[in-house]
Amino acid sequence: MGNVNPAVSALVWPMLAQVVLAFAVMLVMGYRRRRALYSREVRLKDIALSGEAWPTGARQAANNFSNQFEVPVLFYALVLAAIVTGATGWLTVTLAWAFVASRFAHSFVHVTSNDLRLRAAVFFVGCIILMVLTGRIAVALL
Incomplete structure (x- = not known):
């Protein structure tokens, strides 16, 4: 297992979980796209230049996959900053x-019902958590 500091390890696990989520959404996207192609809901020439022709389910998954490289990038940066600054306590791990x-909930809503009100609320909660995490790291620097 190596000599990984347990406090650091406790923060790496949520990062890995976030990466697994991105892979899971990618697999859902691939499955839905493949199904659309094989059922002839869409043809290759229809999607060669734009994803607009994909059926709704495939577009939902693709949009969510893109989302995995937006706000979660801040999460990765903040976790690395927490590790570097030593702000690796229970509060940081809990926030992570x-x-x-919140991202798992956001993805679930996005690729299923796509209820925009619920999706936006879950997204907002995740952003608030990141803001609190930012403050936690800033306090650790003082």
Whole structure:
């Protein structure tokens, strides 16, 4: 297992969970796209230059996959900053897991019902968590 500091390890796990979420959404996207191609809902020439022709389910998954490289990038940066600054306590770990939970909820809503009100609320919660995490790291620097 190596000599990884347990406090650092506790923060790497939520980062890995976030990466697993991105892979899971990628697989859902691939499955839905493949199904659309094989069922002839869409043809290759229809999607060669734009994703607009994909059926709704495939577009939902693709949009969510793109989302995995937006706000979560701030999460990765903040976790690395927490590790570097030593702000690796229970509060930081709890906030990291709470953010990841919010992203799993956001992805679930996005690729299923796509209820925009619920999706926006879950997204907002995740952003608030990141703001608190930012403050936690800033306080650790003082």
